[in-house]
Each structure stands twice: as C-alpha cells, then as structure tokens.
Amino acid sequence: DAGVIQSPRHEVTEMGQEVTLRCKPISGHNSLFWYRQTMMRGLELLIYFNNNVPIDDSGMPEDRFSAKMPNASFSTLKIQPSEPRDSAVYFCASSNGTVNEKLFFGSGTQLSVL
Amino acid sequence: RKEVEQDPGPFNVPEGATVAFNCTYSNSASQSFFWYRQDCRKEPKLLMSVYSSGNEDGRFTAQLNRASQYISLLIRDSKLSDSATYLCVVRPGGSYIPTFGRGTSLIVHP
Numbered sequence: 234d235a236g237v238i239q240s241p242r243h244e245v246t247e248m249g250q251e252v253t254l255r256c257k258p259i260s261g262h263n264s265l266f267w268y269r270q271t272m273m274r275g276l277e278l279l280i281y282f283n284n285n286v287p288i289d290d291s292g293m294p295e296d297r298f299s300a301k302m303p304n305a306s307f308s309t310l311k312i313q314p315s316e317p318r319d320s321a322v323y324f325c326a327s328s329n330g331t332v333n334e335k336l337f338f339g340s341g342t343q344l345s346v347l
Numbered sequence: 348r349k350e351v352e353q354d355p356g357p358f359n360v361p362e363g364a365t366v367a368f369n370c371t372y373s374n375s376a377s378q379s380f381f382w383y384r385q386d387c388r389k390e391p392k393l394l395m396s397v398y399s400s401g402n403e404d405g406r407f408t409a410q411l412n413r414a415s416q417y418i419s420l421l422i423r424d425s426k427l428s429d430s431a432t433y434l435c436v437v438r439p440g441g442s443y444i445p446t447f448g449r450g451t452s453l454i455v456h457p
Contacts, residue, residue: 264443275449276391276434289444324390328443335381336445338390 256325370435
C-alpha cells in the first residue's frame with residue numbers, strides 16, 4: 234500500500250500567486266481530510282469529504298481557499314491569491330469512514346508564501 | 348475553552364524514566380479518543396486508541412476519565428526514540444471529524 238500521497242512536498246511562491254496542493258488517498262478509503270498545521274495554531278481541519286462530497290468546510294479560512302474531490306482517488310486544495318499568512322504545512326489524511334478508524338496522513342506540503 | 352487542550356511541554360526526561368501526559372476535552376458527548384505521535388517534520392501517526400476501561404500497549408498505557416473529561420498517556424522506561432510530539436485526538440459522538448490537540452513535546456535524553 235502506497236499510503237496517502239501528497240504533492241508537492243515543498244512549495245515556495247510569491248504573494249498573490251495561485252497555489253494548488255494535491256492528494257491521492259488510500260484506495261478504498263471514503264473519507265478525506267485537509268488539515269493545516271502551524272506552530273501558533275497546531276493542526277486545524279480545513280475541510281472534510283465523504284464519498285467525494287464536501288461535508289464540513291467550516292474550517293476553510295476564507296474565499297481564497299477552495300477544495301475539490303472530483304473522484305475517489307484525487308483531491309486538490311487551491312489558494313488564490315496566496316498570502317504570507319498562508320505559510321504552513323498542509324496535510325491530507327484519509328480513513329475508511331468508521332468513527333473508530335484511524336486517520337492515515339500524507340507526508341504534507343510545506344508551503345512558504347513570500 | 349478550546350475543544351482539546353494539552354500542556355505543550357516540553358517534558359524533558361532521562362532514559363528509563365516514566366512520564367505521563369494529560370489531555371482535557373470540552374465536549375462531554377465525545378466518544379472516540381486517540382493518541383497520535385508526530386516526529387519532527389513528519390506526519391502524525393496513530394499511537395493507540397483509548398478505550399473506556401483503559402488499555403496498554405507495551406510500555407504505553409492510555410486511560411480515559413469521562414467524569415473529569417480527560418485522557419492520559421503513560422510511558423514507562425522511556426527510550427531516546429520516544430522523543431516526539433504526542434497529539435491527543437477526540438471525536439464527538441456520531442461525528443467522523445476528529446479534533447486534534449496542539450500536542451505535548453517529549454524529549455528523552457541520555
């Protein structure tokens with residue numbers, strides 16, 4: 234099993250540019266989560282998908298952030314336009330959707346917005 | 348009050364020591380509890396689930412106190428390789444969405 238795959242591992246961009254983060258969940262998992270981690274705020278849930286449908290996006294900071302899951306094997310998180318305060322590690326995680334099932338995290342994308 | 352609170356530490360202990368972390372949660376309807384471990388610059392990984400009666404996995408013991416709304420993690424005979432951040436995770440009843448604490452940093456020194 235390849236695990237949750239995220240790309241890119243690192244992204245450095247300038248303020249105002251569009252950033253797209255990608256995630257491939259574990260095959261057969263029907264729940265997908267995007268988290269953001271910073272020293273100040275820890276791990277924050279951005280959005281949760283179940284069976285490709287966004288269920289809870291209350292953690293998405295503002296309209297500059299959008300997420301899609303066009304099929305069971307792919308999700309994107311887009312920031313447009315990016316700002317320096319978006320600098321963080323963005324994790325994607327998947328699970329099989331039962332309440333006691335563990336989350337499997339990808340290696341994360343380290344985003345730096347200059 | 349934050350949903351899940353942890354002492355950030357760091358807890359600095361010698362090899363072989365016993366160390367314990369607590370985590371408090373605010374939602375009394377929470378039903379699932381976990382401890383995750385996160386190494387520096389790595390992703391979080393499940394360490395163990397926490398069951399109502401308490402559970403043990405080798406040197407690690409997890410306990411749940413519903414009345415006081417906290418969970419604990421005890422590590423016996425600490426190893427250098429236990430150095431990491433330990434994240435407390437809580438899921439409200441009926442929800443698939445886990446809430447993570449900010450983590451407790453553990454440093455085990457020779």
